[in-house]
Amino acid sequence: MFDTVNIAVMGHGVVGSGVVEVINNHSQSIAKKAKKEICVKHILDLRDFPDLPYSNLFTKDFKDISNDDSVKIVVEVMGGIHPAFEFVKECLEKGKSVVTSNKELVAAHGAELLKIAGENNVNFLFEASVGGGIPVLRPIAQCLAANDLYEVYGILNGTTNFILTKMIKENMPFDEALKLAQQLGYAEREPSADIDGHDACRKICILASISFGKHVYPEQVKTEGIRNITLDDIAYAASADRVIKLIGHAKLMEDGKISASVCPALISRDNQLSSVEDVFNAVMVRGDAIGDVMFYGRGAGKLPTASAVVADVIDCAKHLQARKYLSWDEGEDDYVVPAETVKSRYYIRAGVENLEAAKEEVQSIFGDVAYLSRENSKGELAFITSLETEGKLYSKIDELKELKNVSVLHVLD
Amino acid sequence: MFDTVNIAVMGHGVVGSGVVEVINNHSQSIAKKAKKEICVKHILDLRDFPDLPYSNLFTKDFKDISNDDSVKIVVEVMGGIHPAFEFVKECLEKGKSVVTSNKELVAAHGAELLKIAGENNVNFLFEASVGGGIPVLRPIAQCLAANDLYEVYGILNGTTNFILTKMIKENMPFDEALKLAQQLGYAEREPSADIDGHDACRKICILASISFGKHVYPEQVKTEGIRNITLDDIAYAASADRVIKLIGHAKLMEDGKISASVCPALISRDNQLSSVEDVFNAVMVRGDAIGDVMFYGRGAGKLPTASAVVADVIDCAKHLQARKYLSWDEGEDDYVVPAETVKSRYYIRAGVENLEAAKEEVQSIFGDVAYLSRENSKGELAFITSLETEGKLYSKIDELKELKNVSVLHVLD
Numbered sequence: 001m002f003d004t005v006n007i008a009v010m011g012h013g014v015v016g017s018g019v020v021e022v023i024n025n026h027s028q029s030i031a032k033k034a035k036k037e038i039c040v041k042h043i044l045d046l047r048d049f050p051d052l053p054y055s056n057l058f059t060k061d062f063k064d065i066s067n068d069d070s071v072k073i074v075v076e077v078m079g080g081i082h083p084a085f086e087f088v089k090e091c092l093e094k095g096k097s098v099v100t101s102n103k104e105l106v107a108a109h110g111a112e113l114l115k116i117a118g119e120n121n122v123n124f125l126f127e128a129s130v131g132g133g134i135p136v137l138r139p140i141a142q143c144l145a146a147n148d149l150y151e152v153y154g155i156l157n158g159t160t161n162f163i164l165t166k167m168i169k170e171n172m173p174f175d176e177a178l179k180l181a182q183q184l185g186y187a188e189r190e191p192s193a194d195i196d197g198h199d200a201c202r203k204i205c206i207l208a209s210i211s212f213g214k215h216v217y218p219e220q221v222k223t224e225g226i227r228n229i230t231l232d233d234i235a236y237a238a239s240a241d242r243v244i245k246l247i248g249h250a251k252l253m254e255d256g257k258i259s260a261s262v263c264p265a266l267i268s269r270d271n272q273l274s275s276v277e278d279v280f281n282a283v284m285v286r287g288d289a290i291g292d293v294m295f296y297g298r299g300a301g302k303l304p305t306a307s308a309v310v311a312d313v314i315d316c317a318k319h320l321q322a323r324k325y326l327s328w329d330e331g332e333d334d335y336v337v338p339a340e341t342v343k344s345r346y347y348i349r350a351g352v353e354n355l356e357a358a359k360e361e362v363q364s365i366f367g368d369v370a371y372l373s374r375e376n377s378k379g380e381l382a383f384i385t386s387l388e389t390e391g392k393l394y395s396k397i398d399e400l401k402e403l404k405n406v407s408v409l410h411v412l413d
Numbered sequence: 414m415f416d417t418v419n420i421a422v423m424g425h426g427v428v429g430s431g432v433v434e435v436i437n438n439h440s441q442s443i444a445k446k447a448k449k450e451i452c453v454k455h456i457l458d459l460r461d462f463p464d465l466p467y468s469n470l471f472t473k474d475f476k477d478i479s480n481d482d483s484v485k486i487v488v489e490v491m492g493g494i495h496p497a498f499e500f501v502k503e504c505l506e507k508g509k510s511v512v513t514s515n516k517e518l519v520a521a522h523g524a525e526l527l528k529i530a531g532e533n534n535v536n537f538l539f540e541a542s543v544g545g546g547i548p549v550l551r552p553i554a555q556c557l558a559a560n561d562l563y564e565v566y567g568i569l570n571g572t573t574n575f576i577l578t579k580m581i582k583e584n585m586p587f588d589e590a591l592k593l594a595q596q597l598g599y600a601e602r603e604p605s606a607d608i609d610g611h612d613a614c615r616k617i618c619i620l621a622s623i624s625f626g627k628h629v630y631p632e633q634v635k636t637e638g639i640r641n642i643t644l645d646d647i648a649y650a651a652s653a654d655r656v657i658k659l660i661g662h663a664k665l666m667e668d669g670k671i672s673a674s675v676c677p678a679l680i681s682r683d684n685q686l687s688s689v690e691d692v693f694n695a696v697m698v699r700g701d702a703i704g705d706v707m708f709y710g711r712g713a714g715k716l717p718t719a720s721a722v723v724a725d726v727i728d729c730a731k732h733l734q735a736r737k738y739l740s741w742d743e744g745e746d747d748y749v750v751p752a753e754t755v756k757s758r759y760y761i762r763a764g765v766e767n768l769e770a771a772k773e774e775v776q777s778i779f780g781d782v783a784y785l786s787r788e789n790s791k792g793e794l795a796f797i798t799s800l801e802t803e804g805k806l807y808s809k810i811d812e813l814k815e816l817k818n819v820s821v822l823h824v825l826d
Contacts, residue, residue: 022559022702033558127556133703135548135556143540143548145446146435146723272709275688289435289720290546290710296685297706307702310559 002031005317008042008065010087011078012049012058015101015128018306019075020054023313030310034317041071044078066090073316075309076100085109092116092124097320099312101128101305107202111215111330118327123319125312125326130156130203133304134297136283140210141326147287149211153249153412156203156262158279158299159187159194160226160246164264165277167234168243174229186279186300196225197246197262204248207283208260212252215331216260222339224263228407235374236349236382242266243274247412257335259342265410266347266384340391345411347372349382350403358402365396384411415444418730421455421478423500424491425462425471428514428541431719432488433467436726443723447730454484457491479503486729488722489513498522505529505537510733512725514541514718520615524628524743531740536732538725538739543569543616546717547710549696553623554739560700562624566662566825569616569675571692571712572600572607573639573659577677578690580647581656587642599692599713609638610659610675617661620696621673625665628744629673635752637676641820648787649762649795655679656687660825670748672755678823679760679797753804758824760785762795763816771815778809797824 009016020040023030031037042065043057065071066087074091076098078084084105088098093116100106106113106126117124127137140149155161159181166177178195181187193199201223208216226246237244245267250260267274272294276282281299286292298304352358358381362369369383381403385393397406422429433453436443444450455478456470478484479500487504489511491497497518501511506529513519519526519539530537540550553562568574572594579590591608594600606612614636621629639659650657658680663673680687685707689695694712699705711717765771771794775782782796794816798806810819 026559026561029561030559134706135552138556139548139552142728143551143721143724145727146439146443146720148439148442272688275685287720289716291714291717293547293708293710295706295708298704301704303702304704307559307700308556311556314558315555 002035002037004037004039005034005072005320006039006041006068006070007073007075007313008044008068008071009040009075009077010044010062010065010084011076012043012045012047013077013079014302015077015305015309016043016045016075018302019077019309022303022306022310026310030314034314036317038313038317042068062087066094071096072320073097073099073313075313076102076105077309078102079104081105081108088113088124089116092120092122095120095122097123097125097316099309099316100126101309102126103129103199103202103206107205107218110206110209111328114327123316125316126206127312128305128308130206131281131283131295131297132158132299132301133308134281134283134295134299136295137206137210137326139295140207140285144285144287144290144293147289149285149287150252151250151286152207152211152283153247154283155245155273155276155281156200156248156283156299157194157197157246158281159191160200161276161281162186162279164226164229164244164246167229167231168238169277171231173231174227195227197223200246200248200262204250204260204262207248208250208258209328210326211250211285212258214329214335216250216258216336217331220331220336221260221262223261226264229264232374232380233347233349233407233409236347236372237266239372239374240266240370240384241269243269244409245273245276247273249412253337257337260336261339261342263410265412267412271412341389343387343389345387345413346385346393347382347409347411348385348397348406349380350400350406351379352381352403353379354402355381361400361402365399415448415450417450417452418447418486418733419452419454419481419484420486420488420726421457421481421484422453422488422490423457423475423478424489425456425458425460426490426492427715428490428718428722429456429458429488431715432490432722435716435719435723439723443727447727449730451726451730455481475500479507484509485733486510486512486726488726489515489518490722491515492517494518494521501526501537502529505533505535508533508535510536510538510729512538512722512729514539514722516542516612516615516619520618520631523619523622524741527740536729538729539619540725541718541721543619544694544696544708544710545571545712545714546721547694547696547708547712548721549708550619550623550739552708553620553698557698557700557703557706560702562698562700563665564663564699565620565624565696566660567696568658568686568689568694569613569661569696569712570607570610570659571694572604573613574689574694575599575692577639577642577657577659580642580644581651582690584644586644587640608640610636613659613661613675617663617673617675620661621663621671622741623739624663624698625671627742627748629663629671629749630744633744633749634673634675636674639677642677645787645793646760646762646820646822649760649785650679652785652787653679653783653797654682656682657822658686658689660686662825666750670750673749674752674755676823678825680825684825754802756800756802758800758826759798759806760795760822760824761798761810761819762793763813763819764792765794765816766792767815768794774813774815778812
């Protein structure tokens, strides 16, 4: 009753197998929505999958996909930049729409690939690259189109949010929480991409690019992970009615440049993000007309991510000609201002021997600060500074003599 | 540099004037996104607006709009069903796309108007009708398209949420909170549409229709407001770590029918909705692949609502041919199951003279319940029942002899 659209899936890992599963399990409702029958014709993977009901669809040769003119939509869920970039580029140039969940690829080459897609009158969609299954990019691009957006930030990585939640709610030390996340399959055996903030960095790059119209590259974003957060920090934050979350953040400055960062930050319990727990993600967007809007849900996982990929496939199938609502300009070297020039308040914790002398020193260097307290905090001092640039903060920290082993976190107001 | 698209705005009240303001203030960025210059050619209003920079655009005659073939998009922000319905219908039949924020109209005639739009190959869009400026309907229809949705619920009315927040956080009695809401312009002088749940009812009808594919009419939804909520109820709820919110709720049943209701309910502090405060709204959607997704933001207000209307206008301008992603079937008489057959847990509060006798009676009629406590609760009993149908609950309440002046609220699990 409907025409058929052939698609190919490149990569049969967690997300790729989920994509095939979602398409097979929802074939009727998907056909009704797409007004087309969606048929998986090829699956590209270097591994063998001999025992699947669809084992006959596998190929190890990309040319089987790129040279098949009957394939109109290609799903790229291989991950990594090479050869994903070359494959995606070739598909777009051959007039195939591409859907990807590959944040690394989009964060590195989004503007370029969107341009190629536009020139070839096809779609390049990547809703699943940020927030997994949570609708974020399309709502920002379409529903908030009548706004001038000026800030976007959020909890963009489920693994680190799970770990921080365990630390906050169960007083579990970082190492133990990480081990638990690995046991539950939330963290990789080599967890650096999550723990050190690189995954969140790619996502804030994509969010900033789509919100402000110019590409932001991962190298431009100062990125800090959560390895150094201790239960003491959690306790001090709690005493100020705050929690520590890993926040990706981008903000439009008055001169049209932007600030962008990924770092753990103390956020107020009044902020909606403070109650986003476990592996959930949330993205807050601020616009001149709409005020604050937040999108919340599971930021990762096989089926949530696959369902976002398939929704993009449905959209492509309905609009095989380019829709072009997604596009942004190439970035520039000085588009993101240096982190040292960005103003923030800071949480500082340090070891002290002479408490009175230390407080005098803090007063003379930082002026009035808000001291925090926790149980058994002997030999230690923690406080929140007033607003200053990161550059100035670190030069002040260099002046400190009474405070040792200083650790610093951002405070998000 | 871009082609021009002429639009008309019907109704120059709060939202209508906001639409003109947003279009004028963002003309450049809107043109860039729509790839068209959007030009307001007519404004329909029976009142005179002699002193505006665009006073020349006003007309009192709908025919000036409907007969102007150069007008491709009509914004309906008059409110009410008549003559909005007739006007919208005629515009669609004449090949004009229509954008509306009118929830009353969409809840009453959505399926019919979507069908007419489809037949005439034009768009009928109404993102602003639910959640004001929060992107909700398009993300549900598009981004969650690869899910089977089975539940949608939320805080859909900002006025009642403001009042309940004042009651919860400041212990302000209902009457006083209502008066404050009226002073601040959040509530009308005749507040019934908000306070008695009718506004939320229209919104849950639209959400259920779009989520489950068949029209739900306001008459089919049991609707209860917040007039009878007392500070005692708030205190009892708090003792169980719950808050009282006005919840619009719809759920797909196993037989393909749905339950739908609007009522105040005790929700757990663990539920994301519990921290949605003041005039903010939030919609939670549950799908088989995605799990829980929540959309949060300002559910009303001139500029948020206007910005959602204008985003729909931009979408129409880019796609003057029908996009048809929004559609659902006409409803049916027995599609929504009777409220009496729906299972829930309930909060019950009642006056008692003999506490021990009352508890014995409760045990014999309700079995084990969870008693709640608050300060100075002498002569009173409050508890939460186990799961049962509303019909059975009320027949049990009829049996009570020791409990007087029984008040009942739903408990949302």
